[in-house]
Amino acid sequence: MSLFRCPIPLPSASNLRTFGVYSSGGLFALGIWFFLDAAIVSKHANASDVHVHINSLEKARLSAESFSFSGSNDAWKARLVLFLGFALMAGGLAGSVCVLVLKYVVPEYPFPTLYFGVANVIANSTVVLWVSQNFEDEYNYNLALNITWHAGLTYAERTAILRQPGLTIWLTGLSASGKSTIATALEQHLLHNAFSAYRLDGDNIRFGLNKDLGFSPEDRVENIRRIGEVAKLFADAATVAIASFISPYIADRKIARDLHDAAGLTFIEVHVDVPLEVAEQRDPKQLYQKARAGIIKNFTGVSPDAPYEKPEKPEIYIDTSRESVEDAVAKIVEYLESNGILKLPKDTTSS
Ligand SMILES: Nc1ncnc2c1ncn2[C@@H]1O[C@H](COP(=O)(O)OS(=O)(=O)O)[C@@H](OP(=O)(O)O)[C@H]1O
Ligand SMILES: Nc1ncnc2c1ncn2[C@@H]1O[C@H](COP(=O)(O)OP(=O)(O)O)[C@@H](O)[C@H]1O
Incomplete structure (x- = not known):
């Protein structure tokens, strides 16, 4: 059980510890709230599903640069951000499974304690599934038709x-x-x-x-x-x-x-x-x-x-x-x- 102990000695005062536990819970809840809020706002503003990660980039520009090394490099930047995002999500999911197996699946921890580990895995899987599903639809659609949107000048230009x-x-x-x-x-x-x-x-x-x-x-x-x-x-x-x-x-x-x-x-x-x-x-x-x-x-x-x-x-x-x-x-x-x-x-x- 010492596997997940932090190697750096932390202050042992019990109220400091309690403060830490509650703040991390609060931050997690805030993160989920922002994520959902951004997804809902994005849905209304763009009339499509999840655009949270690449909202600041113009989609036409991204697609046009798919096979090009010229332009503003927006596509490459977006890909890097997406790659890091997906890597973190995959890491999160793998971590949650490890925590479940190593920390919760033991005879001393029956339900409801076991539920904490299970809920952690479900939460991580849902986020990964949801995000990948939304991206996948769009790219599959374009791949199936074998078409790529070519953006030139924008309407504003x-x-x-x-x-x-x-x-x-x-x-x-x-x-x-x-x-x-x-x-x-x-x-x-x-x-x-x-x-x-x-x-x-x-x-x-x-x-x-x-x-x-x-x-x-x-x-x-x-x-x-x-x-x-x-x-x-x-x-x-x-x-x-x-x-x-x-x-x-x-x-x-x-x-x-x-x-x-x-x-x-x-x-x-x-x-x-x-x-x-x-x-x-x-x-x-x-x-x-x-x-x-x-x-x-x-x-x-x-x-x-x-x-x-x-x-x-x-x-x-x-x-x-x-x-x-x-x-x-x-x-x-x-x-x-x-x-x-x-x-x-x-x-x-x-x-
Ligand atoms: N059955 C029938 N019904 C209506 N109009 C007819 C029909 N047959 C031929 N025309 C001639 O076609 C012109 C209308 O074409 P549109 O393309 O405007 O019609 S529609 O919008 O698809 O209903 C219309 O032109 P406008 O008189 O300038 O409206 C007619 O000249
Ligand atoms: N106030 C008006 N506005 C438009 N057309 C008029 C008007 N008064 C008379 N007309 C005549 O009505 C006819 C309308 O024909 P057209 O412009 O071809 O109509 P549409 O394209 O709707 O079929 C034309 O001969 C036109 O000179």
């Missing part, structure tokens, strides 16, 4: 160089509500004011990227999923992506929004509203006429199987039966300026 933020302005509404007309005018207005802007339009995208998709509910879901991803790339490239799609389903627009939120990019939903009768009167492509005649199936707002779900809380609402195209553009620009998203020069006359 791009926007600083280009001196403009990236964002997505998402126009949703019935066919002929005025989405394309407003999107075109807005794109021109921003470009004339030296902002990079690019319009992604329902009709146009279906000539290329999404030419394999029709208007069944499944195809519309896929259409919006792809556009959400593309718009996010434009926004990440420090451009104003102006997406004008019917995008009839609330859930799909939310997916596009969440994608931007997760990347820290601004997403502004604009409901381009119009009464169905007004849209039908406009009917610039005679699509409503064809839908009423039964020539076009699944036509949004007309066919019972093609509903339009209005946004519940769009950032901007425009009723094009009451507001002109110029009013609509001014309203969007006003929103961008008053929310500190873009600042357009005051003296411009171009639109």
Whole structure:
């Protein structure tokens, strides 16, 4: 039993000893509390599991440096810290097993004394299992797909160089509500004011990227999923992506929004509203006429199987039966300026 006695003589005063026992217990409890607290905070802030050890490092940078000796060496530093962390945890686990076998598994120590040793092993094993499980999932996933994230410039670096933020302005509404007309005018207005802007339009995208998709509910879901991803790339490239799609389903627009939120990019939903009768009167492509005649199936707002779900809380609402195209553009620009998203020069006359 003298195996674990400290070789350095310690003060023998009994209250000093008691103080030592309680302080080490307190420190242990504090350590566990900090660990759990950091894990919970990390979970909320990063929406993923344990990031406690490498929170101060940018994950994209870490992955990009996986096979490189250049860069800031963050990856190597993180690996060293992780290696030491895992080595300490493994040492802790091995130590707890030794203590259990040598100190507690003896006939004189039945339950509950034996429980101290067992609890020590369980505590150490749980920490090791939990941490390794969380790291393993992510690396296995990337290994299985054989892909590595390559980070170049960060979004912050791009926007600083280009001196403009990236964002997505998402126009949703019935066919002929005025989405394309407003999107075109807005794109021109921003470009004339030296902002990079690019319009992604329902009709146009279906000539290329999404030419394999029709208007069944499944195809519309896929259409919006792809556009959400593309718009996010434009926004990440420090451009104003102006997406004008019917995008009839609330859930799909939310997916596009969440994608931007997760990347820290601004997403502004604009409901381009119009009464169905007004849209039908406009009917610039005679699509409503064809839908009423039964020539076009699944036509949004007309066919019972093609509903339009209005946004519940769009950032901007425009009723094009009451507001002109110029009013609509001014309203969007006003929103961008008053929310500190873009600042357009005051003296411009171009639109
Ligand atoms: N069945 C049916 N329903 C709705 N729209 C139809 C349909 N068939 C063809 N079109 C033309 O396609 C344009 C809408 O494409 P989107 O990609 O915006 O639609 S969706 O978001 O996937 O619902 C739409 O363009 P806009 O009028 O500019 O909205 C129409 O020109
Ligand atoms: N206030 C308005 N805003 C937008 N378009 C309008 C407005 N008033 C009339 N229009 C007309 O309505 C039609 C809308 O067509 P479009 O922009 O292609 O709509 P969508 O892209 O939603 O199908 C155009 O012919 C446009 O000139």
